[in-house]
Amino acid sequence: MDSRMSNALSRELGDALRRARYESEVKFGALVEELGWSAGKISKLERGTRGTSSIDIARYVGHLRTDQPTYDHIMSLAEESNAGHLVREHELAMPDALRALLLHEQTAKTIWSYEIITIPGLLQTADYARGMMSTPEGERCVAERMVRQEIFDKPLPPRGRFFIHEAALMRAAGGPQVMYEQMLQxxxxxxxxxxxxxAALPASLNSAFSFMTFADHPPVSYVDCGPVALFSDDFATTGRFRRCCNDLDRVALSEEESRLVFAKWADRYDRLREEQSAPGGEAVA
Structure with missing residues (x-):
C-alpha cells in the first residue's frame, strides 16, 4: 500500500502500528535509530498519512519483536488493496471492539447515526444493551459498548446527530423498566x-447507517450488516450518504418535537412497569 493520502485503510494500519509499538519494549528513539528512518516518517505512518511498502512495514514490525498474531494482522493490512471500501468481520451485531469503528468514532468531528429497529449503540443504557445481547459474552460486549460512549466525555467530543425510527421505541429490550430508563436517556x-x-420515507432511508466527518480528512460512512461491517471513504459513496443525511434532516421531527414523543413513550413504559410489578401483573410492553 503505497498511497500517501490518508484513507480508512491507512489509518487502520497506522493505528495497528502505533498500538504494537506501545505494547512493545522498544522506545520510539531506538526504533528511529534501528530503522534509519526519520521520526517524521514513523509519526506519519502511525497517523496513516504516509504510505510505504509492505517490506518496510515488515521491517518496522520485526524491530518491535511482536507476537505472530500481531505481525500477521499488521501485514494483512499492509498488503490489503485500498479500493475505498473496507469489509470487517465482527461478532454478530456487536461491532463495539472493531478497531476501524473505534478509531473513526474517536477522531470524528460529527457523527450522524440512523437506526430503524434499535436505539443507536452510542445512546444505549447498559441495561438496554444487556437486553439486546443474549450471548455468553454479553457482559463483555456491554462493557465494550459503554467504553465506546466515552468519546462524549472528551474535552472536545464529536457532535452527535442521532436519528431513530419510531419502530425502535416499540422493541422492548429488557422489559418496561429498562425501556423506561432508555426513554429518559x-x-x-x-x-x-x-x-x-x-413520515414519508425516501428509498435512501430504508437502511440504517452512520456517517462521520473529520477535521483533517474526508468523511467515512459505516454500515453494519450483522456479522460484517462496511466502511467507505470513496468520494461517490460518501456523497450519497451525505445526501441521506440531508433526507434525514428533512423528514425527522425537530429535537423539541422528538422529546415530546420520547416523554409519551417513557410514560407508557412507566405505566407498564407499574402494572407488571403489581400483584399478579404480567404486563408486556
Missing part, C-alpha cells in the same frame, strides 16, 4: 431526533 440527551411512522 433519549429525552434528556441532545441531538436526538425521531423519524415517525407518519
Amino acid at each position: 433519549l429525552l434528556f440527551r441532545g441531538g436526538v431526533r425521531l423519524v415517525t411512522f407518519a
Whole structure:
C-alpha cells in the first residue's frame, strides 16, 4: 500500500502500528535509530498519512519483536488493496471492539447515526444493551459498548446527530423498566431526533447507517450488516450518504418535537412497569 493520502485503510494500519509499538519494549528513539528512518516518517505512518511498502512495514514490525498474531494482522493490512471500501468481520451485531469503528468514532468531528429497529449503540443504557445481547459474552460486549460512549466525555467530543425510527421505541429490550430508563436517556440527551411512522420515507432511508466527518480528512460512512461491517471513504459513496443525511434532516421531527414523543413513550413504559410489578401483573410492553 503505497498511497500517501490518508484513507480508512491507512489509518487502520497506522493505528495497528502505533498500538504494537506501545505494547512493545522498544522506545520510539531506538526504533528511529534501528530503522534509519526519520521520526517524521514513523509519526506519519502511525497517523496513516504516509504510505510505504509492505517490506518496510515488515521491517518496522520485526524491530518491535511482536507476537505472530500481531505481525500477521499488521501485514494483512499492509498488503490489503485500498479500493475505498473496507469489509470487517465482527461478532454478530456487536461491532463495539472493531478497531476501524473505534478509531473513526474517536477522531470524528460529527457523527450522524440512523437506526430503524434499535436505539443507536452510542445512546444505549447498559441495561438496554444487556437486553439486546443474549450471548455468553454479553457482559463483555456491554462493557465494550459503554467504553465506546466515552468519546462524549472528551474535552472536545464529536457532535452527535442521532436519528431513530419510531419502530425502535416499540422493541422492548429488557422489559418496561429498562425501556423506561432508555426513554429518559433519549429525552434528556441532545441531538436526538425521531423519524415517525407518519413520515414519508425516501428509498435512501430504508437502511440504517452512520456517517462521520473529520477535521483533517474526508468523511467515512459505516454500515453494519450483522456479522460484517462496511466502511467507505470513496468520494461517490460518501456523497450519497451525505445526501441521506440531508433526507434525514428533512423528514425527522425537530429535537423539541422528538422529546415530546420520547416523554409519551417513557410514560407508557412507566405505566407498564407499574402494572407488571403489581400483584399478579404480567404486563408486556
